[in-house]
Amino acid sequence: MKLAYFPGCSLHSSGRDYDKSIRMVLGKLGVDLVEIPDWNCCGATSAHVTDENLAVLLPARNLAIAEGMGLDILAPCSACHQRLVIAEEELKKEKFQKALKETTGKEFAGKIRTLGILEVLMGKVGPEAIEKEIKTPLKGFKVASYYGCLIARIPRVKTFDDRENPTSMDRLVDLTGAEAVDWPFKADCCGASFGITQKPFFHKLSGRLLDGAGDFGAQAIVTVCPFCQLNLEMAGYKEAKETPSRTPLPVMSITQWLALAMGFTAKQAGLSSLLVEPGRLRETVSR
Amino acid sequence: MAEFSPRITLFCCESCGFPAAERAVKQGYSLSPECRLIKIPCTGKLDVLYILKAFEAGSDGVAIAGCPEDACRYETGSLRAKNKFDKTRAILEKIGIEPERIKRWQVSSSMGEKFSRLLSAMEEELANLGPLFPDRLKKRGDN
Amino acid sequence: MFPEKAVLSAPVDPGFLRKVREESGEDPSRCYQCLRCSTGCPLSSNMDYTPHQVMRLIQLGQKDEVLGSDAIWVCVSCYTCSVRCPNDINIAHLYDTLRQMAVREGYEIKRSQIPIFHREFLGQVKYLGRLHELMLMGFYRLRAGGLFDDMDLGYDMVRKGRLGLLPSFPHGGKDLKRIYDYAGKEAKTS
Amino acid sequence: MKQANPSNEILISGGGVSGMRAALDLAETGYKVHLVEGSSDIGGLAKDLEKSCMRACCASASGPEGQGEEEMVRNDCFLCTLDPLLVEVKTHPGITVYNNAKIESIEGGPGAFKAVLSSGKWKTELETGAVIVATGLEPFDASLKSELGWGRYPDVLTSVEFEKLLIDAASPGGKLARPSDGKIPEKIAFLQCVGSRDVNVGASYCSSVCCQYAAKEAMTARTYSPETSITIFYIDVRSHGKDWERFTDRAKDDFGIVFKKGLPSRVTGTPGNRALILRYEDEETGEYREEEFDLVVLSVGLVPGESLRETAKILGIQLTDHDLIKVNPPDEINTDRAGIFAAGTVTGPCDIAEATARGSAAAAAVGELIPEGRLKKDEKKYPPERDITGQEVRMGIYLADGLPTALAGAARNIPHTVHVEEGLKPGEEGLMTLRRTIAKEKLNRVLIAGFDPDMYNGVFREALRETGLNPYLLEVTALSETGLPGPVPEKKAVEMLKRAAARTAKLRPLYDSKFPVNKSALVVGAGVSGLNAALSLARQGFPVILIEKESEAGGRLRKTVKTSSGMETGPYLKDLLKQVKGEPRITLMTGSTLKEVSGVVGDFTSAVMTPSGEQEIDHGVLVIAAGASEYRPSEYMFGEDERVITQSDLALKMAAGTFPKDKTIVMIQCVGSRSDEHPYCSRTCCADAVRNAIDLKAQNPDRHVFILHRDIRTYGLAEDLYREARDAGVNFLRFDEDMPPGVEPRKDSLQVRIYDTQLRANIAITADYLVLSCGWVAGKSNEELAGTLDTVLDEDGFFVPAQEKFYPQDMECEGMFMCGGCIYPASIEEAVTQGRAAAGRAAAILAKEELAGPPMHAVVDPDLCASCLSCVRLCPYEAPFINDEGKAEVLALVCRGCGICVSECPAKALSLELCTDEQVLAELEVVSAL
Numbered sequence A: 001m002k003l004a005y006f007p008g009c010s011l012h013s014s015g016r017d018y019d020k021s022i023r024m025v026l027g028k029l030g031v032d033l034v035e036i037p038d039w040n041c042c043g044a045t046s047a048h049v050t051d052e053n054l055a056v057l058l059p060a061r062n063l064a065i066a067e068g069m070g071l072d073i074l075a076p077c078s079a080c081h082q083r084l085v086i087a088e089e090e091l092k093k094e095k096f097q098k099a100l101k102e103t104t105g106k107e108f109a110g111k112i113r114t115l116g117i118l119e120v121l122m123g124k125v126g127p128e129a130i131e132k133e134i135k136t137p138l139k140g141f142k143v144a145s146y147y148g149c150l151i152a153r154i155p156r157v158k159t160f161d162d163r164e165n166p167t168s169m170d171r172l173v174d175l176t177g178a179e180a181v182d183w184p185f186k187a188d189c190c191g192a193s194f195g196i197t198q199k200p201f202f203h204k205l206s207g208r209l210l211d212g213a214g215d216f217g218a219q220a221i222v223t224v225c226p227f228c229q230l231n232l233e234m235a236g237y238k239e240a241k242e243t244p245s246r247t248p249l250p251v252m253s254i255t256q257w258l259a260l261a262m263g264f265t266a267k268q269a270g271l272s273s274l275l276v277e278p279g280r281l282r283e284t285v286s287r
Numbered sequence B: 001m002a003e004f005s006p007r008i009t010l011f012c013c014e015s016c017g018f019p020a021a022e023r024a025v026k027q028g029y030s031l032s033p034e035c036r037l038i039k040i041p042c043t044g045k046l047d048v049l050y051i052l053k054a055f056e057a058g059s060d061g062v063a064i065a066g067c068p069e070d071a072c073r074y075e076t077g078s079l080r081a082k083n084k085f086d087k088t089r090a091i092l093e094k095i096g097i098e099p100e101r102i103k104r105w106q107v108s109s110s111m112g113e114k115f116s117r118l119l120s121a122m123e124e125e126l127a128n129l130g131p132l133f134p135d136r137l138k139k140r141g142d143n
Numbered sequence C: 001m002f003p004e005k006a007v008l009s010a011p012v013d014p015g016f017l018r019k020v021r022e023e024s025g026e027d028p029s030r031c032y033q034c035l036r037c038s039t040g041c042p043l044s045s046n047m048d049y050t051p052h053q054v055m056r057l058i059q060l061g062q063k064d065e066v067l068g069s070d071a072i073w074v075c076v077s078c079y080t081c082s083v084r085c086p087n088d089i090n091i092a093h094l095y096d097t098l099r100q101m102a103v104r105e106g107y108e109i110k111r112s113q114i115p116i117f118h119r120e121f122l123g124q125v126k127y128l129g130r131l132h133e134l135m136l137m138g139f140y141r142l143r144a145g146g147l148f149d150d151m152d153l154g155y156d157m158v159r160k161g162r163l164g165l166l167p168s169f170p171h172g173g174k175d176l177k178r179i180y181d182y183a184g185k186e187a188k189t190s
Numbered sequence D: 001m002k003q004a005n006p007s008n009e010i011l012i013s014g015g016g017v018s019g020m021r022a023a024l025d026l027a028e029t030g031y032k033v034h035l036v037e038g039s040s041d042i043g044g045l046a047k048d049l050e051k052s053c054m055r056a057c058c059a060s061a062s063g064p065e066g067q068g069e070e071e072m073v074r075n076d077c078f079l080c081t082l083d084p085l086l087v088e089v090k091t092h093p094g095i096t097v098y099n100n101a102k103i104e105s106i107e108g109g110p111g112a113f114k115a116v117l118s119s120g121k122w123k124t125e126l127e128t129g130a131v132i133v134a135t136g137l138e139p140f141d142a143s144l145k146s147e148l149g150w151g152r153y154p155d156v157l158t159s160v161e162f163e164k165l166l167i168d169a170a171s172p173g174g175k176l177a178r179p180s181d182g183k184i185p186e187k188i189a190f191l192q193c194v195g196s197r198d199v200n201v202g203a204s205y206c207s208s209v210c211c212q213y214a215a216k217e218a219m220t221a222r223t224y225s226p227e228t229s230i231t232i233f234y235i236d237v238r239s240h241g242k243d244w245e246r247f248t249d250r251a252k253d254d255f256g257i258v259f260k261k262g263l264p265s266r267v268t269g270t271p272g273n274r275a276l277i278l279r280y281e282d283e284e285t286g287e288y289r290e291e292e293f294d295l296v297v298l299s300v301g302l303v304p305g306e307s308l309r310e311t312a313k314i315l316g317i318q319l320t321d322h323d324l325i326k327v328n329p330p331d332e333i334n335t336d337r338a339g340i341f342a343a344g345t346v347t348g349p350c351d352i353a354e355a356t357a358r359g360s361a362a363a364a365a366v367g368e369l370i371p372e373g374r375l376k377k378d379e380k381k382y383p384p385e386r387d388i389t390g391q392e393v394r395m396g397i398y399l400a401d402g403l404p405t406a407l408a409g410a411a412r413n414i415p416h417t418v419h420v421e422e423g424l425k426p427g428e429e430g431l432m433t434l435r436r437t438i439a440k441e442k443l444n445r446v447l448i449a450g451f452d453p454d455m456y457n458g459v460f461r462e463a464l465r466e467t468g469l470n471p472y473l474l475e476v477t478a479l480s481e482t483g484l485p486g487p488v489p490e491k492k493a494v495e496m497l498k499r500a501a502a503r504t505a506k507l508r509p510l511y512d513s514k515f516p517v518n519k520s521a522l523v524v525g526a527g528v529s530g531l532n533a534a535l536s537l538a539r540q541g542f543p544v545i546l547i548e549k550e551s552e553a554g555g556r557l558r559k560t561v562k563t564s565s566g567m568e569t570g571p572y573l574k575d576l577l578k579q580v581k582g583e584p585r586i587t588l589m590t591g592s593t594l595k596e597v598s599g600v601v602g603d604f605t606s607a608v609m610t611p612s613g614e615q616e617i618d619h620g621v622l623v624i625a626a627g628a629s630e631y632r633p634s635e636y637m638f639g640e641d642e643r644v645i646t647q648s649d650l651a652l653k654m655a656a657g658t659f660p661k662d663k664t665i666v667m668i669q670c671v672g673s674r675s676d677e678h679p680y681c682s683r684t685c686c687a688d689a690v691r692n693a694i695d696l697k698a699q700n701p702d703r704h705v706f707i708l709h710r711d712i713r714t715y716g717l718a719e720d721l722y723r724e725a726r727d728a729g730v731n732f733l734r735f736d737e738d739m740p741p742g743v744e745p746r747k748d749s750l751q752v753r754i755y756d757t758q759l760r761a762n763i764a765i766t767a768d769y770l771v772l773s774c775g776w777v778a779g780k781s782n783e784e785l786a787g788t789l790d791t792v793l794d795e796d797g798f799f800v801p802a803q804e805k806f807y808p809q810d811m812e813c814e815g816m817f818m819c820g821g822c823i824y825p826a827s828i829e830e831a832v833t834q835g836r837a838a839a840g841r842a843a844a845i846l847a848k849e850e851l852a853g854p855p856m857h858a859v860v861d862p863d864l865c866a867s868c869l870s871c872v873r874l875c876p877y878e879a880p881f882i883n884d885e886g887k888a889e890v891l892a893l894v895c896r897g898c899g900i901c902v903s904e905c906p907a908k909a910l911s912l913e914l915c916t917d918e919q920v921l922a923e924l925e926v927v928s929a930l
């Protein structure tokens, strides 16, 4: 299987380990990733809150390039994914088709789709193929899958997983031998877009998630979005700095978790660059 | 002695007296367990004998609850009941029972409130009069 | 007999409702006040007007109350309200429009940091085609103040290799400039 | 076109309440009915309900305080349980029920369809004259709203599942227990409108019943578990049916159920399912709170299922945008394919009463289509009657399911008792037990305790006949003094049992007297419902006399411009009157009123006052369609300021083109409704207001229209209108009952002030017109009519059905029916259906050749009669006469059973069956022993 890959800006910096683990895991599973040449930032939250046209045209350019490659897109970052999917919808309108052509000379006919990492793993690759690759089952761990608010919650678009109670990542976690805890905040907002500008709100939202996961017995959180991952880490990190008695939950990307289960080392999976060290887990896998 | 709760037998006609009692209960009035409702098609059916039997059965009072005279379902029934009522009162007086122990009410089916008011007043009056057969009262308590 | 609370007068010019409808493509007049948006909103208790109240105010044509509200800036765009609205009002998207209108029409913005951040972000994308997180944080701090807020965190991240020090080369070529020009032109005409 | 020789077999698909009602009415009328039910048993949604009644009296039954110190005997009123109906359908000789079956195909036309029925195991073909579709709607699939946690958390239930929980709680030794851990829930929350009024998922219409059933379930839950507190979260409280407003008020005031505006949009679980968290807005302060509940009930709506789409395809009938069966308003029965009719919720959600009405109306529609199809009924064969003369009393006592064993102990000690049976269930199973034991023990008196006699006498008497026992050797008792449901102290229950047994032992065999049926009808009131009732009866082949007190027919329709669904009423009425005039079987008498009615079902005689003097009319049935009137307000300066008008004034003005197009209008809802004086909802005024608002906006989209309301009650499909009005930009503002809007007249405007409960702010509106949505008040002549008919009215002056849910068109007195606004406010569509439904019910009587007279009448023992003539003189009805032998004799069909003659007979030669002196004295004897 071949997919056009849209890493998005954060997978090139704070989300590097996510990027690495995606390439490792998908490589093992026989998925070829071809990075979209000369891709540009999708504009994320900033575009859609301030300018309707930017919000469509910035991702549209990427869609058009990928369509030229004849490949569906994998966009692991939830923000990118959402913007690309919404752009797909908006590009059905003549106004935007014209604008895309006018500004970039490119066209988009809607022949390809944008996929998230869970859709690729559970929908395209499938659980059987993944199960075969599990080498080091992560038994005895309770993990909270955190989907974030953006992945499934795209209004008026039929999404891969249930909007309010997604389960694909939980099934993935179960495949790794760990136990996915059913917790209610799976798809709640972590406040990522306020991570920088509105700290109090950000801490309110992510604090609730961390507490919630803990209450339901999780020992770690796994995510699909680099923003979510970083934000939950930052929140836990800050909390631990302020209250040293608290041990924050480690937060990592689902593909890092999968990589561990598939037999990659902790170092290969990028555990060392996590802000919050996954103590016991590290010991388990580096045996 | 525990509070005396008078035993009352109520002869209620099907069209007015009985529905009025029903409505009283629906409106939240609670009937004392010592009240007995005997349903008859019309108070015109009432026999003097029934009333006397009711006293004999240990009632401290008897009430006849029928339709207002001008609205009797069977036209003259309520009026006939008045006849019997007067007759019985006369008999009671003769044998030395207080005539206050028998009442005749004219209530239409919607008069739940009036029904409960009349019954409460009667209970109070009978409580003041005291039991008709004091010696039977004890047996009742044991029951 | 009435509690003394703000008195709003009605009717006012219905032009506001029409404009909001046209620009956003959403129809707030559909709202029947079920409150699902507000009870699901993670930040409703921090808002001066909750989402259903904003719908009501738009219906009543209360432009100043809406565009001058803090609420539209407190919203984190989580789309919870949008997907739960039984009348299919994409509230989060409607809020995008409201924020754009508020900026355009010069309403006082109580949380000015937010538009500064977005301006910085989009500015970078315009010139570089992609975003450089460290640079964004730096520039944003400079404009919004509080430069050293997150510095120890930033240091840890750099140390752990989570933030690149050097920006990448520009991407997207001339396309991006044209996209921005187009958007700028469109914004002026609306 | 219709076949020359139409089939008298009728096919009904769907055995819910509407299908069952249609089946019974048709079978009674003489058709052969095939009832095809897709599931394993008939009854539909209603059979799974713990209770279905929503009257204020209900649940008064117990009430949360019901549990006293004393051991209480639960004494349920079974008035609203489906069982008698189920038994009637299953045992009716004219009805064949096919379970687990479906219609597979259909061809042909009215009068001669060919249908193929099939189940997994068999296939059969039959000819049918007409088809009725009554396949119902389905409860919304709650998993489609995953944020509410159904299927994820064990203590999130749908209302359908909660009914089951209530049934369990009601069973002996049962309690209200939540599924996760069996704990009695301390706090329960209901979430309304789940899968209704939602354009994204489920139905965009309002399901019409869920507000009310939620109140019902909540109240019932409180009776089983008084320590449980209950909150209902809603958008609008839609208590729009008869007595529903009072019912809801009782829920609030007497049962302490809390109603909160605004829906929590998700249910959040806690570790170990300890509790469920809901987040809501405090209406007063605007604060957002999180509260823990032990159980959450989702009030799921009624939505069309796959099966309805399939059925429509097979039958070749159209569906609407909502995927409901398409009808042509105001008609709710005729589909677009001739000979195929719809009944029940398939044309739009409704409660049991309306579904029943639609069932009867569908039966009438069949009767109109193929009146010649009726058969002479097959006489049911009974075993020869057992002669019990001279036998000793052998009494069997049967105790309803759920009564304590202590009662059985007492029963065994009652003299003459040879058999005691506990745990009698109301359905077929119970009847089998009854029949079996009567035969086995050779019982000759039967006492059944714990059932409502009015409801159950019929069913149980039938069972007696089937065993060869005279049906009048039966007594049914409800065990409480007033016969009302509710807890009864055990001691009292034992006493009631003994008293009833004393009466039972003295019962004697009785025989009905047969008489021919007068096959014509008298309809009172020529409004839309009366006109439709008359037309339907005439088309079914029965002569009708239609009397109208005004000089013109048409009723309120003459003052109405449009129905809320948008139909012009003028042309409709004109057409309707034309049809009536063209129908030779209908005699319309205007300027006429009903003065007196005498006689019994099948043989009434009425005195009608006509402009040319009093006239006597003989008829077999009577239909009352007397309508209602509009409330004339004294509020809001009505009558003082000409800018204050009513909703009907507005409609008339707009239709006449005299209403200015540029003015700002404020409408105020619930004027004269839902008040202390009129504590009911007038049902139609919300839809009317919304309709007018849409029309105002259509005239000029830029004008301002404000509707100030307490709840918007556009129930059912009228929700579409509400949405349309919002789309058109009509402003809806909600006020609290305690804080009504204020109006201040200015020279050039009206200043309206309202405290909007959503913004929690005052809003000052400058308006040009104030339009009042005036409610309904009962017709002035109801009081008089009720007197004439010897019937009672409800507290609000409307007529009362014999049984609210399953006999909504029947009056207490057999042979008398009613329809339309005289029962309760109804839309024109509902009034039309009810008119037809009354005709359907009435036809079931008119189609019969003869009826049996009432057994409760006086009889003379000629040996004792002294021929004193007292009885002849005193009987108000001239029933007794002196016969050829010189003895008194009573005309059974004339005697009304008042008993006056009996008590006056000096020779005690008279007695009144079923209330004999022996019985009364025996009962008093029991009391004497206490």
Ligand SMILES: Cc1cc2nc3c(=O)[nH]c(=O)nc-3n(C[C@H](O)[C@H](O)[C@H](O)COP(=O)(O)OP(=O)(O)OC[C@H]3O[C@@H](n4cnc5c(N)ncnc54)[C@H](O)[C@@H]3O)c2cc1C
Pocket (backbone or CB within 6 Å): D013, D014, D015, D016, D017, D018, D019, D036, D037, D038, D039, D041, D042, D043, D044, D045, D046, D049, D051, D052, D053, D054, D101, D102, D103, D134, D135, D136, D137, D138, D139, D159, D160, D163, D209, D213, D216, D300, D301, D307, D308, D311, D343, D344, D345, D346, D350, D351, D352, D353, D355, D805
């Ligand atoms: C939780 C809940 C509580 C309620 N409480 C009340 C209440 O207290 N009072 C009240 O008045 N109303 C109440 N209702 C509403 C009430 O249930 C309905 O009004 C009523 O059942 C409608 O009857 P119906 O005959 O139209 O349809 P249904 O009762 O739905 O019957 C339809 C029948 O058709 C059968 N069927 C379906 N498809 C086919 C097919 N293709 N072929 C053959 N048969 C088929 C079904 O199996 C079913 O038996 C409640 C509803 C719910 C969901």
Ligand SMILES: Cc1cc2nc3c(=O)[nH]c(=O)nc-3n(C[C@H](O)[C@H](O)[C@H](O)COP(=O)(O)OP(=O)(O)OC[C@H]3O[C@@H](n4cnc5c(N)ncnc54)[C@H](O)[C@@H]3O)c2cc1C
Pocket (backbone or CB within 6 Å): D524, D525, D526, D527, D528, D529, D530, D547, D548, D549, D550, D553, D554, D555, D556, D557, D560, D561, D562, D563, D564, D592, D593, D594, D625, D626, D627, D628, D629, D630, D631, D648, D651, D684, D688, D774, D775, D776, D777, D779, D781, D785, D819, D820, D821, D822, D826, D827, D828, D829, D831
């Ligand atoms: C205030 C109000 C406003 C309404 N507005 C609308 C609207 O805008 N749109 C809409 O769709 N529906 C409206 N309706 C509803 C609609 O009018 C009713 O649903 C419908 O008219 C009811 O029909 P009916 O036959 O039961 O009664 P009516 O139409 O009232 O007819 C009853 C008839 O019986 C006659 N009558 C009464 N007593 C006797 C007697 N003792 N003897 C002989 N004749 C008698 C009366 O004169 C009258 O002709 C409104 C109703 C009311 C009360």
Ligand code: SF4
Pocket (backbone or CB within 6 Å): A007, A008, A009, A010, A011, A041, A042, A043, A044, A077, A079, A080, C131
């Ligand atoms: S989000 Fe993804 S969206 Fe796109 S800017 Fe990057 S990181 Fe880019």
Ligand code: SF4
Pocket (backbone or CB within 6 Å): C037, C040, C041, C042, C043, C044, C051, C074, C075, C076, C077, C078, C079, C080, C081, C082, C091, C092
């Ligand atoms: S999108 Fe904004 S308004 Fe809507 S729920 Fe999220 S934060 Fe609240």
Ligand code: SF4
Pocket (backbone or CB within 6 Å): C030, C031, C032, C033, C034, C035, C036, C037, C038, C051, C052, C055, C081, C084, C085, C086, C087, C088, C089, C091
């Ligand atoms: S969810 Fe939609 S309909 Fe409900 S209050 Fe919010 S905006 Fe209005």
Ligand code: SF4
Pocket (backbone or CB within 6 Å): D051, D052, D053, D054, D055, D057, D058, D059, D060, D061, D076, D077, D078, D079, D080, D081, D485
């Ligand atoms: S009182 Fe009777 S009719 Fe009412 S709910 Fe109870 S059982 Fe049903």
Ligand code: SF4
Pocket (backbone or CB within 6 Å): D192, D193, D194, D196, D197, D205, D206, D207, D208, D209, D210, D211, D212, D235, D236, D237, D238, D299, D301, D715, D716
């Ligand atoms: S408003 Fe309508 S749909 Fe909603 S709960 Fe009430 S009756 Fe059901």
Ligand code: SF4
Pocket (backbone or CB within 6 Å): D669, D670, D671, D673, D674, D680, D681, D682, D683, D684, D685, D686, D687, D711, D712, D713, D773, D775
């Ligand atoms: S306006 Fe009429 S229909 Fe609406 S709630 Fe009030 S009384 Fe009911």
Ligand code: SF4
Pocket (backbone or CB within 6 Å): D857, D858, D874, D875, D876, D877, D878, D879, D880, D890, D894, D895, D896, D897, D898, D899, D900, D901, D902, D912
């Ligand atoms: S019972 Fe009444 S109606 Fe019958 S004959 Fe006697 S007095 Fe007449």
Ligand code: SF4
Pocket (backbone or CB within 6 Å): D860, D864, D865, D866, D867, D868, D869, D870, D871, D872, D888, D901, D904, D905, D906, D907, D908, D909, D910
């Ligand atoms: S009152 Fe009695 S005794 Fe007199 S005629 Fe009638 S039946 Fe005979």
